[in-house]
Amino acid sequence: MTRDRDEVAVRVRGLHKAFGGKRVLDGIDLEVRRGEFFALLGPSGTGKTTLLRLLAGLERPDAGTVLTAPRVTTVYQEPRLVVARRVLANVTLGLPRSAREKGGRALAEVGLGGRERAWPATLSGGEAQRVALARALVRDPQVLLLDEPFAALDALTRLQAQDLVAELCARHRPAVVLVTHDVDEAVRLADRVAVLDDGVFAVDRAIDLPRPRDATSAVTDPAVLEHRRELLTRLGVSTPSDRTTPPPEKADLASDRGVIA
Numbered sequence: 594m595t596r597d598r599d600e601v602a603v604r605v606r607g608l609h610k611a612f613g614g615k616r617v618l619d620g621i622d623l624e625v626r627r628g629e630f631f632a633l634l635g636p637s638g639t640g641k642t643t644l645l646r647l648l649a650g651l652e653r654p655d656a657g658t659v660l661t662a663p664r665v666t667t668v669y670q671e672p673r674l675v676v677a678r679r680v681l682a683n684v685t686l687g688l689p690r691s692a693r694e695k696g697g698r699a700l701a702e703v704g705l706g707g708r709e710r711a712w713p714a715t716l717s718g719g720e721a722q723r724v725a726l727a728r729a730l731v732r733d734p735q736v737l738l739l740d741e742p743f744a745a746l747d748a749l750t751r752l753q754a755q756d757l758v759a760e761l762c763a764r765h766r767p768a769v770v771l772v773t774h775d776v777d778e779a780v781r782l783a784d785r786v787a788v789l790d791d792g793v794f795a796v797d798r799a800i801d802l803p804r805p806r807d808a809t810s811a812v813t814d815p816a817v818l819e820h821r822r823e824l825l826t827r828l829g830v831s832t833p834s835d836r837t838t839p840p841p842e843k844a845d846l847a848s849d850r851g852v853i854a
């Protein structure tokens with residue numbers, strides 16, 4: 594483990610944010626280190642994107658502090674490519690011409706080597722999102738913010754894109770904050786998963802599973818299933834195993850009878 598893995602790249606303390614009197618974030622504390630992958634789940638409208646926007650410096654806190662390493666880059670659900678610019682120009686947008694070579698290497702890293710001169714309109718959704726990843730990579734982010742980056746992709750492309758992001762993050766080791774609605778995606782990618790509810794983290798759970806994590810283990814590995822069950826329960830979704838568990842009164846009865854150790 595090298596030293597910069599231990600550097601804190603995101604430090605949030607006592608963060609409060611409201612819009613028009615509506616409390617959205619109500620005292621958030623968060624630390625994410627270089628090389629750490631943090632995923633944020635939560636029902637719609639709980640403030641996940643607001644937290645990302647605060648980390649990106651696009652919103653100001655009402656109270657509390659938000660500190661990040663200087664190079665912060667966001668990848669959004671839509672790739673946000675400039676249609677009138679070729680792929681490489683999109684990757685290096687706003688950077689000096691000297692960044693072109695690095696841009697080409699970033700494209701090769703996301704599997705799009707040779708597509709530098711393609712127009713965005715000729716790309717598939719998955720390819721366009723890989724261009725967006727290359728555009729983030731070329732900026733050497735110390736903090737990578739991912740705002741539901743796989744949500745618009747079909748199921749198979751999404752799994753491939755998750756593998757790619759896991760691989761890129763393992764190699765470049767930014768501090769990652771991923772916002773997602775997908776529990777399986779969070780468990781597959783993250784070192785830690787939090788559930789944002791009512792302005793605070795209702796859960797902040799370490800996912801200490803070995804890597805690489807392949808897609809099939811998501812349906813076979815009991816440790817993965819346990820994380821999934823716990824997170825879904827915290828999100829208010831009952832799982833089949835919950836439904837087959839006797840209700841509490843019955844479990845108590847059973848334990849009174851000595852059936853449950």
Ligand SMILES: Nc1ncnc2c1ncn2[C@@H]1O[C@H](COP(=O)(O)OP(=O)(O)OP(=O)(O)O)[C@@H](O)[C@H]1O
Nearest residue numbers: 612613615617635636637638639640641642643644
């Ligand atoms: N600029 C703003 N002005 C007013 N209200 C806002 C603003 N930004 C966010 N909100 C409100 O803050 C709340 C949280 O929004 P936010 O987009 O952060 O939630 P979210 O958890 O990311 O939702 P989703 O999962 O649906 O994307 C919502 O009620 C939203 O309407």
